[in-house]
Every structure is written in C-alpha cells, then in structure tokens.
Amino acid sequence: MRSPALNRTLLFSAALLLALPPLHAAAEAKDAIKERAIIYLEDGETINQTLRAVKSLPSKKARRQELIKKLKERSATSQPSILKWLEENGATEVHPLWATNAIIFEADGETILAAAALDSVSRITLDINIPLDRGLPIPAGEPVYAEWNLSRINADLLWARGIKGNQITVALVDSGADPLHPDVSSKYLGGENAWFDPHGEHATPSDVDGHGTNILGLILGGEESGTAIGTAPESSWIAAKIYDDNGNGTLADIMRSYDWLLDPDGDPLTDDMPDVINNSWGFTTDIGFCLRDLEPYLDLFASADIAMVFAAGNFGPGTWSSVSPANNSNAISVGASTEEDTVATFSSRGPNPCSEDIFPDLTAPGAWNVFTSDLTLGGTNPYPYVYVWGTSAAAAHLSGGVALILSAWPERSIAEIEAALKETAVDIYTTGPDDASGYGLIDLYAAYLSLAPADCMDEDNDGYFVGGTKCHIEDCDDSAATIYPGALDIPGDGIDQDCSGSDSEKPASSSGGGGGGCFIEALSSNL
Template sequence: MNTVKPWQSFCTGMVAILVFCCCGGTQAAVIDAELETELEAHVPGDELQVIVSLTDKVDHRLFEVLDRRHRDTRLFKALKEKSAVTQAEHKTFLKKRGGHHIHELLMINGIAVTARIDVIRELATHTGVESIRADKVLPAPAVSYGGPAKPQWNLSAVHAQDLWTLNHAGTGVVVANMDTGVDPNHPDLAGKWRGGNNSWYDPHGEHATPFDSSGHGTQTMGIMVGGDVSGTPIGVAPGANWIAAKLYNDAGMARFSDIHLAFQWLLDPDGNPVTLDAPDVVNASWGLVGAAGQCITEFSADIAALKAAGIAVVFAAGDNGAAPMTSMSPANDPQGFASGAVDVLLGIAPFSSRGPSACDGSVFPKMVAPGVNINTADLSSGGLPLYTNVSGTSYAAPHTAGVMALLIDAFPNATVGELESALTQSAQDLGVAGPDNSYGHGLVDALAAYQILLGGTGGSPPSIGSTPVISAVQGAPYVYAVQASDPTGSAITFSLDVSPAGMKINATTGEIAWTPDYAQEGIIAVTVRAANARGLAVTQAFNVTVARTNVPPVATNDSYSVIKGGALTVAAGGVLSNDSDQHRDLLTSVLVQEPSNGSLKLNANGSFNYVPKAGFAGTDRFTYRAHDGALYSNDATVTLTVSANKPPVARNDYVLAPYRDKTAYQARVISVLDNDFDPDGSLNPASVEIVMKPSKGGAVVVNANGTVSYMPKQDFRGTEVFQYQMTDNLGAYSNRANVWVNVY
C-alpha cells in the first residue's frame, strides 16, 4: 500500500474517545460511538450516510469449500435468502421515513442508507438491529513511482518462471483486483480481460466498461497477469484472465459501503447463483490509511465469506514502516493474508509495515514479496509511457496473488487454507531465524510451494469439542478453555476471528481470558479459530451475554474561594466535574449537609450559588452525594474559603502629551487602570475619581470606561502631575496614584 494523505471522511472522522449519549440504553448499545458524536453535532432533520448491521448472520462455515474444483454458490444463495427474510421490514421502514440510496450488503447482512438523524435513532431501537455506524470515506491509494532496476528481478525472486517451464502460467485461472480500475487498452492486459457484464464492477456507476484514471489498479494488474509485449515479461501469471472491481470513484474516494458491495460482487459477479463466475484470487492493494497499529474489523465478514467460498484474498501490508506495531487493517485481520515488501537485495523495504498484528498479536505480515522498483504496466492514454517502475507494498501483494494463480493452475483442487499454508511453509526465511514481524514467514517462493502441494496436504481440519461459556458479568473475570483436537495429532494454534476489546486467547492452550469493562454489556459476538500446521482450520462462533453490574459513583472533595461580602456562583458541572461513574451514567448532586456560615443553593447539575453571612471570614463547608439514578456515592466535602477583601492597587503612570497652542487640541486619553490590579477580585472602572487636580493648570475628565482625558494649559511646556484612586467590585478603595504628564 502506498503512502497517501491521512484518512479523509465526509461528516465523520477517526474519533478514538468513546462518547456516551443520554439516549436510551438500546440506542447506546447499537449506535457506534463515533457516529453518536456525529449525530449530536447535527439537528434531527439532517441526513447522514450509515451502515446498519443486523444480528441474524449466515454461518459461513456451513458452506466452506473443501475442494476448489467443486466450488458452488450455496453461500451466495444463503446470504441472499437471509437478507430477504431479515432486511425487508427495516428497508420498508427506511423508505417510508425518507431513507434513500438504500443498498443491501449481503456479506454482513446489513443495509447502507442515507437517512435523517431522527430516523437513524428510531431504527436503533428496532429488534434485530445489531449496530449502526458511519459509512466512512476512504481515499484511493496513490501511485508511488520507483527507480530503475534489473528487468524481471522480481519474477526471478519469486521463481515464477520455474512454474512457467512446468506449463503452469495461470491458464484457466481468473484473478481480480479491488483497486482504482484497470486500463483495458494496455497491450499487456487487453487480451486478458475475461469480458462480459460479469467481469467489471463500478459501484459508482461512472463507467460501464473497464477504466482507470489513476494508474494504480493498472499497475497492480500488470504485476499479476501482464505479458511480454515489450519484450520483457512483467506479470507473475501471464496465462490468467482478469476481472476488476473499481472501488474508488473518479475523484479518488470510496465509501465503506462501496467496498462491501465490491466484495459482494466478487462472490458472484453476475448475481446469478446458477452460474459459477467468481474469481479464484483477489488482490486488494488498499487499506484503512491513517489507522496504523489499529484493528478495524469492518470487512472481516466479507473476507471470511470469500475464503469460505474458495476465493483467496491477498492484501498489501501497508506503507507505515519502519516502526514496529504499524500493521494496517484489513491486512491485519485474522482472516487476512498480508504481503510486505522487499528490495532487489531481499532487504525489507523501509516503508513496509511491521507487526505484530494489532488484531490478534500474530506475526505480521504473513510474508513478503518484491515491492521496490518493480517494472509494470502503466496507463496507455495521454501520451504516457506504457511501462513504469513503482514501489510500495501495493506492488508486493500482486506478486503473492500471482503466485497463488500459478498454484491454482497446478492444483485446482487445493483449498484456500492449503494454498496459504503451502506459501508460508515454503517461504524463504529472511531476517532473524523463523517467522518475524518484518518479513513474516519469509519471501514468496512459487516453486517451493508447488513442491509442497505436489506432495499433497490433504487431511481434515481440527474439531472443537468444548462448549462455550456464554455468560459474563461486568468487572468479573471470564474464562473459556477451548478444547480442540486434530485427526493427525498436529499441533493446534488458536486465535480469535471476532472478539470484544480486551479479550485475549492463548495461542497454544486455547484459554480465552477477558474481564468485561463497564461499557460492555448485552450480547457480545465471539468467534474462535483452531488451525493445524497445514493451515486447515475450524471455527466456533458464539455469543456471550454480559450482565450489567451497577456500582456506586465516586464523589471527590472540592474547594472554592470567595471574598468576604461577595457571592460565589459555580456553573453547571460544578461539584460533579471531578466525580465519576463506571457506567458513565448521568450524575446528579444531592445536598447532605448545609454550610454553617452562609446560604447555599445546590442544583442537580452540580452548579451552586453560595453567599457567606455578613461579616463572616474563614472556612465554611457543605457536603453532598452524587446519584446515578439508582445508587448514591460517598459523601464529598466542599470547602469554601471566605477571605477578607484586599484593596486594589493603583500604580503611577508616566505619559507624554503634545504641546497645546491656540489651535484645536485633541485631548490625550490615558488608560490609568492598565497597570493596576486587584489581588482577589476585579477593578470597578466606573469608580475612578481625581483626588488631586493637575499641578500646572491642566484639565482632566474621567470617562465612563475608567480612562482619563487630559488637556494641558495653553502654551504650557514641562511636567505636570495629578492623582486618582478607584475601588474594586466590592467597594474597597485603592491607594492614591500619581499620573505624571510630560508636555512636549
């Protein structure tokens, strides 16, 4: 993935702080925190684009393809049937309430819609609605040009030509990319487009046939299937055909719903379950930029569905290196298969993102491939050269996808798990010995993977025999020891495909440990995976119901100061500002003990007004409790320090004034209060008075704002002085201050 501008979004951003609203409990559990922030910033009649996920899901495992030669469309049919049954009432509601641009998102059993704020909030209360989140916008990856390099070094590095000599160049295999499009007129790609209305998808409706204004998608496709029209081969699997989904519009933007729709199209391009026209391999040289080191599972279900249907998916690891923990979603998804980038010397590219995975802590990337100074196809229009050199993990991933196409040509019955396992087991180890978080399992090696598959992996996946623990309590430890066995006795590695924040699994023992926090309640989805050394895996999906445990809020002591004879007014929040509630419930303040030396009005929102008794100076106190609607906090003491009023301080001023002759004269305005101050209150500008007139016959007038207008006596030159004093807001007088005026 190439380095691009920070993640852009229409109406929403990557807000990391959870915001809890005052809406009903059902809404709070359903509406995503980031979306809630956006909703609160709009009025009810405003419209936003959102994605609605429903609770009732299709279990992909029931339709997993175990032999790619017998791929079918049972999963697609099941997804359509589930959508028809569960989405109908919600779509009817949305249409009646003015919702528009409604799209079915089959893979997640969801709906993309543009709707008013009030409609979104009402939808959140409907039974069967799992979550509502913003339909965010993702910018297209930018082209990253490289420098000159030895021709074909990248193809030699992955041993692609070795499989060509064995008559496995990808013939009969269909690859797809999810990118900026593809130039259908490029001589190395034109004859390889599968053609027909099931071979091109533009969710934006801008182009009915293949098109690419950026060049990025053309470049990645060139690495996968490009030929040798120039006299030099550029593609890993030149015998394969291609189809493409244009994720981004011509302005370079894609909404999350566009990406969901593209995944959906790839599962069954013509939308007809009777025909089998899905691709064999998908390359995804894109990611959620601006979110390095985060685990964002927006597209987990889409990836899982493609893989269950026998479609391999390869992601670019991201260009967020060289720091550790810079993995990018969805490449770091437990279902993802990510490629980092190496240079001609097989050194890790500085930009290549490093692990471990932010999602499950596993090694990231899965492996590496050439990604520095790669010769590939470029746009054929506009007088540009037909070929260019590029760098980025965007260009490493198509090498891995191309090698998968070669292996599918050789072993059409191999499952996605077997392909991935063969690649990781056969990878050329680079860097430190064994898998690491720079090179992953190592460099892609087509011939070595071929040799592993030639020996036959076969076998059955592990089985999970334990029953999930399906209940938990907020603040209490949750433990589930997953028990799995493999028919061959192979070691089993455990991971979590779907899990709430804070849940961890021991990869060796299978023990899941978690302590639900006070923001986690209700039904929480979990999917655990058990995989053997050959990459064959089984998953177990279940829901954990988390019971709410209310605990009292915590009130913290406060202190305030007020001047003797004055009054103290504290705004909303007030005494509650430093109090807390683990459930973030709305708190109110309740008075326990009145102050002894003054009058108090304490409001429920924490604001209060306090007036000390006349003549009182010293320390006064009152106590209160915070209430969360059910439980009271501890008693908190508010200390009120009543101090005697200190007089204001007036300081001398030194100013210049021009000579006054017989002509009209503009008075010199002197801001005498500018250097004065009050140690415990504020000055009263209206109180300024002249206590000694100018010493040389000049004239002064006090203005309403506390300034003084001065005019010297006609024909006077020299220094003149006058005095003033003022009071503070409580009427205490200052000292007398001199104002020295030098008339020049």
C-alpha cells in the same frame, strides 16, 4: 487506548446529535444534512452458523452455491421491513447487502438515530473514507531493472514448466484498470459479470488514477514491452472500481464490491467467483489498530476458497504499523522486499493488533524499481510503463503467485497453498517468522514442488513428475535431471533430452546409440 472502531461506536450517537439542527429548523435542514450509514441486521443466525452449515458439503462448487443460497435467503427474510421503513422515512441511495445482511443508505441524523432503535437492527455505523495510498510511480525509459522481481520469486521456473496461471481468474479491487493496455486487455474476462463500479461512473473498465493498472500488470501482465511484467501471464481478470475518478472510496463502496464478487452474475447456480482477490489498499487513517468492519466478508471468502491478498501497508519501519483489513483473520498480508533481499524500510511491521498471528504473513518484491504497466491515456502514451514501489506491488506478486500454483494444482485449497508458501519462504530478516518479513520471501517454485500429490514422483529433482494422473507435466526420464520437457536437445546423441518423442536430427555418420535417456518411445511433451 480505544480502537478507532470502538470510538466510532461510542461517539456515534453524539456525532449525530451534534449534526441535528434545532427542532424549529429541522424541517428546513432535513434534506441538507445527510450522512451515509450502514445498518447491520440481527436475524438469529450468525455468519459463523452459516459457514458451519456449508462446510461439510463435498465440493467447492456445492459449498459456494449453498453459501450464496443461504445468505440470500437470510437477507430476503430479514430486510424487507427495514427497506420499507427507510423508504417511508425519506432515506436515499439505499443499497441492500445480502452477504452480510446489511443495508447502506443516506439520511439525516434524526432518521439514522431512529433506524438504530428499530428492533431488528443489531448496530449501525457511519460510513468511513478509505484513502488511496500509493508510492509515486517513476516514468520508465528502457526497462533496465525489469524481471528481477519475477526471477527473485522463481516465477520464471514455473513458466518454463508451462505453468502460467491458465484457467484462473483474479479480481482486482482498486482504482480500476486500463482496458486498452496491451499487456492486460486480452485477459479481461468480459461479459456482464466482469466489471463493477459502485460509483456508477463507468459501465466498462476504466482507470483514471493508474494505481489499479500498475497492480494488474504485476499480477498478470505479458511481455508487450519486450520484457515480462506479470507473475501469472495467462490468468484472466475481473475488477471492482472502489475508488471514483477523484480517488475517493469508502467502506460502503468496498462492501458493495465484495457483495458483487461473491456472485458476480447474480445467479447462485453459476460458479463465477474469482479464485484470487487482490486488495492493494487499507484503512490507512488508522495505523496500528484493528478494524474488523470487513472481517465477516473475509470469513465468507475463506469459506468459498478464495484467496484474499492484502498489502501490509507503507508505514514502516516502526513497529505496530499494520493496517486493517490486512491484519484481520483470513487475510494474507504481504510486506515489501528489496532487490537486495531485505525488508523495505517503508514496509509495515507487527505486532498484529487483531490477534497473536505474525504480521505480515509473507514478503514479496516491492522496492524500489518494480517495472509494470501504466495508463495508455486512450492510446496516446507511447510507452505506458512505469517503475513502482510499495506493499501494493508486493501484494500483486503474491496474488499472481497464488494464481500460478492454483493453475498447477487446482485441487489444492487456498489454505493449503498459503501454508505451502509460508513453509517454503526464504528468511530475509531473522530466522523463522518475524514481525517484519513474516514467514519470509515467497518462493513460488518451492511451494509448487511441496504441493505435488503424493503419487507424483520427482527422483531427479528437476521439477517434472512421473507416476500420478494429476502430475501436471510428466517427465520422460526421472533418473536424469538434464532430461525433461523443454530441455535443450543435443542433436545426434540418441537421447531425447527435451521429451519431444525423438532425438533431434543426427549427422549422417552417426550410428546412434549414446547411453541412457529417453528415445523415440518417450512420452511427448505437453508444453
């Protein structure tokens, strides 16, 4: 069976020819019949060659700067003649893409066919629609089921250690975000490089549908509802609104958004790429197939050390129900688990049609009652919260989880964090990796512990370290699991259980003492 992507290539010319009017009517119809197309240019240097050239550079910042520089130089050399040709031949809505050396444009079928024949054009495809697929949210009353999902992945254990996603930026690629929601508004990074709307509908953050706001709440929402909703509550966010206000989005919209995310402010010398990109969407009209249209971008994001997290899809329980780009290389695909620690029936399964890799990669909470933020409706909604379900929600948990771990160990690469999440995941389907749950249900605390630098010691296994200079939070007594920063202090026992630097005030009759532990000379907590 041919894949949809191959069929698009084989039928491209035929489709355009059918769209062409008779020759005698061509002049009258030229402006009436237009298609959006994407030109991919051939310039002698593939993206893989570019990636190899920057791989040996010593730092993430240097690799990112050189990557942007080389890609922009490549497009600046190869695109001008094509752009001039498109202008001369009446193309409209022309958008050059520097990252993948492509050009988006609209033209009649005759012009598109002529463009495909140009010497420097490698290939040309028609744009495709990307439906907004979502499980219907359930209006929330009291948050009866709140926080089960966050404690299930042990996010709360990291919060207790002061690890909340600080200094990490997560990009939301979705329907937008409600800038007025109290759980996310203060975490918007702001500035001219924090919002992109390829449709040109909104100059500042907006969300008409609500899907993006639901997902953003699960990634980094706070406790304004009286209960925690987000996995990494101190992370910041930027967003690309790939769906317009009518819920329409296309491949071209996503490509433009990805170009923006690789250099949000347009200056290669400023390191303003996000750390994590959440993609709770997919090519849902082509279930079980491998579409590689966006794989070059995934390779670029991997080279820039950015986590590309994707929802696995809501098309289970049958096999071969994956969607692209979640099944592409360098995508971290996330299936949905239930409160009973089983794989949700709707969660898409493998095998992976793109490779021999397991699909999905991991599983996170996504069914059926995940509490999160909803549209404020301009401030008129008295209780802007809902219950949601779907692998979209599952992906949000993993995006927030990566942000948490990266904030604890910023020297770790995304590849190392992904490997740790897989190695420490909990089996919920079969023993070992499988094509339903992937490597299993994520355990953020276990992954965090496994990534501690070699010189960070934790003899009492309380999650607080001693020894190294980058051990995040230092324990004041590594021989007693009841003594750590933030522990409950027992007044007057002579022991500094909470590592505050002194024991709590003791009764006047006490003579102090009380065996072992941290006393006044202990290190102060930095919680």
